[in-house]
Amino acid sequence: MVSDAMILSKEYFMGNMVNIPLIQPIVDYLLNVPFVGYIVAILLWKPMFALLFIPGLTALMIVLLFIIWFERKLTARIQWRVGPLEVSRPIGGIIQPMADGLRYFFQEVIVHRDSHRPYFLQFPILIFIPVLLPILFIPAGSIIAINTPYALPVIVAIVSLIPVFIIAIGWASNSRFAYIGSVREAFMYFAYEIPFIFAVLAMILVYGTADTTLIVERQTIPGIILNPVAALVFFIAMAMATSRLPFEIPEADQEIAFGPFVEYSGILFGLVMTIAYEKMYILSLLMTILFLGGGNGPAILLLGDLSGAIWLFIKTLVVMMVLAFLRSIYARLRLDQALRFGWTTMIEISLVALVIGVIINILGWYA
Amino acid sequence: MIRIKAPKPDLIGNIKLHIDALLTGVKEAVLPSTMTIHYPRERRKLPDNFRGYILFVPENCISCFQCSFVCPANAITMKKADNERNYPTIDYAKCIFCHFCVDTCPGNALQPTKIHDVAYKDMEEMLTQTEEMVKSPEIQREDTITVEYVIEDVDLLFRRIAEKDELVVKTPPHEKVREISSCIEPESCLACAICVGVCPNEAISIESSDVEKVIKIDSNNCTGCGLCVKECPVQILRLTRVSEDESEGE
Numbered sequence: 334m335v336s337d338a339m340i341l342s343k344e345y346f347m348g349n350m351v352n353i354p355l356i357q358p359i360v361d362y363l364l365n366v367p368f369v370g371y372i373v374a375i376l377l378w379k380p381m382f383a384l385l386f387i388p389g390l391t392a393l394m395i396v397l398l399f400i401i402w403f404e405r406k407l408t409a410r411i412q413w414r415v416g417p418l419e420v421s422r423p424i425g426g427i428i429q430p431m432a433d434g435l436r437y438f439f440q441e442v443i444v445h446r447d448s449h450r451p452y453f454l455q456f457p458i459l460i461f462i463p464v465l466l467p468i469l470f471i472p473a474g475s476i477i478a479i480n481t482p483y484a485l486p487v488i489v490a491i492v493s494l495i496p497v498f499i500i501a502i503g504w505a506s507n508s509r510f511a512y513i514g515s516v517r518e519a520f521m522y523f524a525y526e527i528p529f530i531f532a533v534l535a536m537i538l539v540y541g542t543a544d545t546t547l548i549v550e551r552q553t554i555p556g557i558i559l560n561p562v563a564a565l566v567f568f569i570a571m572a573m574a575t576s577r578l579p580f581e582i583p584e585a586d587q588e589i590a591f592g593p594f595v596e597y598s599g600i601l602f603g604l605v606m607t608i609a610y611e612k613m614y615i616l617s618l619l620m621t622i623l624f625l626g627g628g629n630g631p632a633i634l635l636l637g638d639l640s641g642a643i644w645l646f647i648k649t650l651v652v653m654m655v656l657a658f659l660r661s662i663y664a665r666l667r668l669d670q671a672l673r674f675g676w677t678t679m680i681e682i683s684l685v686a687l688v689i690g691v692i693i694n695i696l697g698w699y700a
Numbered sequence: 701m702i703r704i705k706a707p708k709p710d711l712i713g714n715i716k717l718h719i720d721a722l723l724t725g726v727k728e729a730v731l732p733s734t735m736t737i738h739y740p741r742e743r744r745k746l747p748d749n750f751r752g753y754i755l756f757v758p759e760n761c762i763s764c765f766q767c768s769f770v771c772p773a774n775a776i777t778m779k780k781a782d783n784e785r786n787y788p789t790i791d792y793a794k795c796i797f798c799h800f801c802v803d804t805c806p807g808n809a810l811q812p813t814k815i816h817d818v819a820y821k822d823m824e825e826m827l828t829q830t831e832e833m834v835k836s837p838e839i840q841r842e843d844t845i846t847v848e849y850v851i852e853d854v855d856l857l858f859r860r861i862a863e864k865d866e867l868v869v870k871t872p873p874h875e876k877v878r879e880i881s882s883c884i885e886p887e888s889c890l891a892c893a894i895c896v897g898v899c900p901n902e903a904i905s906i907e908s909s910d911v912e913k914v915i916k917i918d919s920n921n922c923t924g925c926g927l928c929v930k931e932c933p934v935q936i937l938r939l940t941r942v943s944e945d946e947s948e949g950e
Contacts, residue, residue, distance in 0.1 A: 410732045412728075
């Protein structure tokens with residue numbers, strides 16, 4: 334038992350610290366410095382490390398900056414254009430999202446007269462609660478913030494909250510485009526939610542547990558081979574949930590000018606624009622955990638505990654890149670087409686996935 | 701009436717179409733057929749007859765005003781120089797780069813270039829004086845690569861060549877044809893004698909008889925400067941070409 338006095342002491346944090354042999358000498362030196370040592374111990378404490386570095390905020394920032402650039406560049410390449418380039422020519426314009434972010438930051442935030450002012454200003458910030466909370470339950474190797482057997486239901490429940498916030502944003506904007514966008518978001522939510530939950534449920538049955546750490550441990554064979562149908566359903570549901578083309582229906586730049594987010598400007602637009610990408614990051618992490626073996630991979634000795642995290646990061650990035658790739662080859666479906674697809678084909682396939690999950694569960698593969 | 705039915709591919713056909721789209725995307729992502737010219741760093745290879753900035757060679761100019769007459773945008777005005785000759789100035793604010801003036805110039809005094817990216821500070825500066833037209837404008841060139849579109853068989857190909865394109869076209873040396881002023885419609889002559897007064901070489905004279913006055917042009921003294929052509933109020937004087945042996949024979 335850990336006594337009350339021990340909690341918050343340096344020794345308590347050092348007991349559960351991330352071990353990275355590459356920087357261990359520096360860490361050892363810093364731990365002995367009076368005040369800095371305490372901070373280093375907190376930062377390297379596994380739950381805090383998961384929250385702040387990987388798969389938490391730092392990784393999220395890197396992913397955001399990279400994937401926005403990558404999406405634009407890849408789409409441009411496939412469409413015979415050049416894409417962002419002039420901001421930093423020698424490195425192919427990779428700091429373009431940062432330049433855009435700076436521009437958003439210094440732009441005026443306009444709150445128009447008809448909007449519901451408090452909600453209009455609050456929701457872009459409040460939406461980060463459901464967007465960022467699921468990261469706590471994602472294990473990056475041995476680094477995890479909250480280890481619980483109910484991790485997967487919690488993640489699915491929190492992710493399901495995001496559309497509610499987006500609809501609220503559209504309502505607070507009180508404009509016709511935002512209204513159409515909100516309604517479309519609500520419809521799309523109905524279209525993908527059931528197949529999405531079925532796919533997750535199938536995987537819970539396959540592994541016999543909802544604990545993300547255990548799931549990763551039990552994946553000696555990646556889940557995509559065990560239940561490829563569930564992987565397909567999950568992937569399509571992910572494209573719908575993050576409003577990627579061909580399901581970019583709620584945002585639809587050309588029709589309703591970014592849908593629920595049409596009235597935002599300045600830094601608030603910067604915040605709401607990244608929501609879809611953050612959601613994409615969360616769902617890609619979930620897909621990596623469920624189907625691609627999470628942080629499993631050849632151990633990199635020099636990185637120690639970070640090795641699994643790096644593998645998770647790479648796999649997640651690959652999933653996100655595939656999602657970004659979809660944008661350049663598909664046209665947008667109509668809302669009714671997407672709904673029909675979601676309520677017929679998707680549910681049928683997801684039921685097949687569920688049956689496969691039940692069979693594997695009865696055969697007891699994980700044991 | 702012909703009705704076109706929307707194609708309804710079956711499941712396998714649908715999957716095939718999806719795979720086709722994905723493969724096309726992958727192919728273009730790996731080896732894109734991008735045809736963009738990165739302009740300041742690359743330049744497109746332009747043909748020698750490109751209609752760009754116009755250069756002026758004063759030695760070839762005979763002040764015939766043809767460029768000024770033909771200009772559809774009224775961009776060319778003639779300006780009197782110190783040697784009493786008239787030379788063209790081009791207002792690039794009006795110029796439409798049709799190069800009618802270059803085509804019409806009898807002495808090749810106006811020459812085309814491939815320069816198409818000249819910037820001016822204001823409208824007044826765009827009125828290019830004769831002195832500025834003699835030399836090509838100063839260009840800061842960042843390009844090292846010339847890009848060429850080539851048609852091979854039926855494909856339009858995009859080819860990069862690591863060389864600088866020379867923007868000032870080297871025209872073949874102009875074979876000077878001797879031209880003299882001549883009257884093409886003597887019956888319309890008013891005998892106003894303006895041409896006599898304007899001729900710098902005293903090549904034109906008036907022969908009076910009892911019935912009429914006729915101008916006579918001395919072909920040996922005429923240099924073909926064309927000033928009389930410009931001044932003639934009824935525009936019956938023209939510069940006509942004289943072949944060498946014919947002029948020797950006279």
